[in-house]
Amino acid sequence: MARARYRHIIWDWNGTLLDDLDLSIEVMNSLLARRDLPRLDRPRYHALFDFPVRRYYERLGFDPAHDSFEQLSVEFIAGYDAQRLGASLHHHTTSTLVAVRAAGLGQSILSAYRHETLHEIVAHFRLTAHFDHIVGLDNIHAHSKVALGRELVARLGLAPAEILLVGDTLHDLEVARDLGVACALVAAGHHPAARLRASGAPVYDDLAAFGAAQEF
Numbered sequence: 001m002a003r004a005r006y007r008h009i010i011w012d013w014n015g016t017l018l019d020d021l022d023l024s025i026e027v028m029n030s031l032l033a034r035r036d037l038p039r040l041d042r043p044r045y046h047a048l049f050d051f052p053v054r055r056y057y058e059r060l061g062f063d064p065a066h067d068s069f070e071q072l073s074v075e076f077i078a079g080y081d082a083q084r085l086g087a088s089l090h091h092h093t094t095s096t097l098v099a100v101r102a103a104g105l106g107q108s109i110l111s112a113y114r115h116e117t118l119h120e121i122v123a124h125f126r127l128t129a130h131f132d133h134i135v136g137l138d139n140i141h142a143h144s145k146v147a148l149g150r151e152l153v154a155r156l157g158l159a160p161a162e163i164l165l166v167g168d169t170l171h172d173l174e175v176a177r178d179l180g181v182a183c184a185l186v187a188a189g190h191h192p193a194a195r196l197r198a199s200g201a202p203v204y205d206d207l208a209a210f211g212a213a214q215e216f
């Protein structure tokens with residue numbers, strides 16, 4: 001095996017290690033159905049989902065006069081949390097984490113998901129032992145993912161050039177750029193492959209392709 005390029009991988013969770021695309025569509029469809037709005041399927045989701053999420057909600061047709069973004073977010077998160085254990089890992093999540101560790105790299109999770117719920121679901125899938133740090137958003141301090149990422153990079157004690165961030169959306173690429181770390185994208189989550197490829201970042205069809213390429 002070639003010597004590792006990086007010393008640490010920072011993983012995104014939702015859509016990257018966890019296959020929650022269909023769950024997210026299903027939960028949003030329940031909000032849409034309650035308001036007689038057009039439902040989502042995968043192509044429509046991939047055409048509409050983006051950051052900031054507030055604009056995505058507007059594109060779905062919610063009427064801000066009836067439902068505030070904050071109310072809709074709370075409703076979505078409640079629905080998602082109620083069904084979260086119905087999501088599954090991507091097919092090659094565990095084997096990829098094992099391969100990365102075998103190549104000598106450390107691994108962490110950096111997620112916009114709430115810290116405690118993130119720890120709980122990672123433990124549910126028996127993945128906790130693969131990670132040096134598991135970092136989610138802290139409601140109390142209302143950190144951004146970038147602020148949390150900066151803290152994580154500082155805790156790792158590594159130069160940004162020694163770190164690879166792997167995610168499933170263009171937001172992950174933005175976070176990586178803000179942190180000054182390298183980025184690879186996996187097109188099996190919340191942004192479609194064509195949009196990811198247009199960014200110029202390395203894009204893999206799935207975790208199996210990422211693992212096979214050995215570009216870490």
Ligand SMILES: [Mg+2]
Pocket residue numbers: 012013014015016167168169189190
């Ligand atoms: Mg994601």
